[in-house]
Amino acid sequence: MTNKQKKESVTISDIAKKLNIATSTVSRALNNNEKISEATKKKVQDVALELGYEISLAASSLVKKSTNLIGVIVPKVGSEFYADVINGIQEKAQEKGYKVIICQSDENVKQEIEMTKVLNATRVDGVIACLSMETKSVEHFKAFEKNNIPIVMFDRVSYDINGPKVVIDDYEAGYVAANHLIKIGRENIAHLSGNTQVKAFEDRTHGFKDALKEHKLPLHPQFLLSCDLSEKDIRTALKMWMNGAQKPDAIITSSAQSGLILTTVLKSMGYNIPEDLSIITLGNTASNEFITPTLSAINIPGKEIGRASFDEIFTCIKEGKSSNNISVKPIQLLIRNSSFKA
Amino acid sequence: MTNKQKKESVTISDIAKKLNIATSTVSRALNNNEKISEATKKKVQDVALELGYEISLAASSLVKKSTNLIGVIVPKVGSEFYADVINGIQEKAQEKGYKVIICQSDENVKQEIEMTKVLNATRVDGVIACLSMETKSVEHFKAFEKNNIPIVMFDRVSYDINGPKVVIDDYEAGYVAANHLIKIGRENIAHLSGNTQVKAFEDRTHGFKDALKEHKLPLHPQFLLSCDLSEKDIRTALKMWMNGAQKPDAIITSSAQSGLILTTVLKSMGYNIPEDLSIITLGNTASNEFITPTLSAINIPGKEIGRASFDEIFTCIKEGKSSNNISVKPIQLLIRNSSFKA
């Protein structure tokens, strides 16, 4: 193993020496302090530029006890929904002069725990997080509290953690989706749910069940399946359902991504959509419009959730204390070809 | 405006006081230093846990001059390709005990400049970056050099910046795509390119042109279009092409995302693919398989590029100096229905 080099960075004392002034003057000049003469400011800025000076966040945040950094933990950066959320956060953050650092748990608790450690160690001013599908205990989030780092959770949240939440009405999402399918005449509706230990998925399931109950439709027990929505799980579910005595005539799936796979597999099995089955996805994605048939969806407003999450964390930081606000963002039923009335 | 609170975090001196020992002992115990007795280590670790202690990266990196952080700058986190790259980086980073912080330029130079500042200020141990579509001057990346932060660039790179590069052979990508279309009998091939001030796009265009030349096919000047591949640009291009005297019978587009839009617009204009035109995208995405017709593509191995990029940055960090390695990753022609031989 080779040596870790010491990195010689340019510091304010380099600037100070070159100009033969005090480091505090340099610091003030760089921070545009009003008591520093324009002449000095100019000199300092010029030398800073010349030397390629960049502030050390480590040093300055050590004394200021604030990093102007917001940490974001999402399961997958590549998913359209999380990408939207990130964009919403970044848009607002920029407005307010905050920088955003993004971490990915990859739907993996171990990784999520790592990320909480990094963000803690970095002493970000605030955290915005969405739980991984695997996350059961939320102990690792408690460290933020101890370090007085406020945290807002969105989408897949835990009420065991203090702080604002930004969510949709997941019960409503499940209800509206089921209701729509019932209205177009479907009677044997299956629900491919994410892990129901996650509250969001549990709530959707609830809404789904209640819609059936209200319309006095049967809930075939095997038609309510909690899984991790992987391609493998989807294939297994489909095999079971479509080979059973009672086939579903509609499927609600709890992620946009799974809808695409579902449709592709079903088509390859020889089924026609929406003639044989209707499909609707909880969560929307651009590909829902590209696939044949286009896929109906419940839209979850990612960007808006991102913006709201930043607003919440910003308030916490400014007030120096967490609220327990729960902000519920509106969903939207998007009817496309996969659930057209026959 | 309200007050910025001081955040009282738990420090090693809290632990030291509680145990009535020196902070240096605590530090050693926490770092598992061999000279510390097991008894002391245990005591320290217990109290650390009890108090919810988390190291301050700011403080420790200040003295160690190393953060164990890798900064990544990508244009869009939501794009499948960049998400793959990020996953590749993270996989390797985890292996080696590095943490990754992800920044998004949003294809925007101003934002990109901001990100370089953040990463500089954070004194990450290394940077992995892909230029935004807008980036012309790369002056803002020079600061990394001055701070002795190594940087590897991938995909859209600039050779004005020192350091390793991880790329594909873009010339080949353009060539192979064109060649494939020629082989299936296409003669009026259009190329919707990204901004050709970006070397990758320029190279692809070169490969495209050379393939035509080699087969003595005409290049209609209006069929080579450099734009930012937005939906608006695509519609404009299509309007121009399809209303012209000479219509293209094939289109190569320089991003996966644009292929989906292209296809959708073309279909809505009443054209049949691949009967009227063939399409191939430079870069692949899962949706290329969902859309009808499925879209041929040149696959660019994102995850592999990510892994290689981390390997390169890791070497730089360990050796304490940048190489100028250029690592070229293999591409792959994926023939799907949009370019099937008629």
Add this chain to the structure above:
DNA sequence: ATGAAAGCGCTAACAC
């Protein structure tokens, strides 16, 4: 095996 002290780069009183 542990402690004392210096110092990383910066900011914030407090002087003048």
Add this chain to the structure above:
DNA sequence: GTGTTAGCGCTTTCAT
């Protein structure tokens, strides 16, 4: 308007 000094939380000689 600028300098002096202390100190943020940590690691690292150098002692013992």
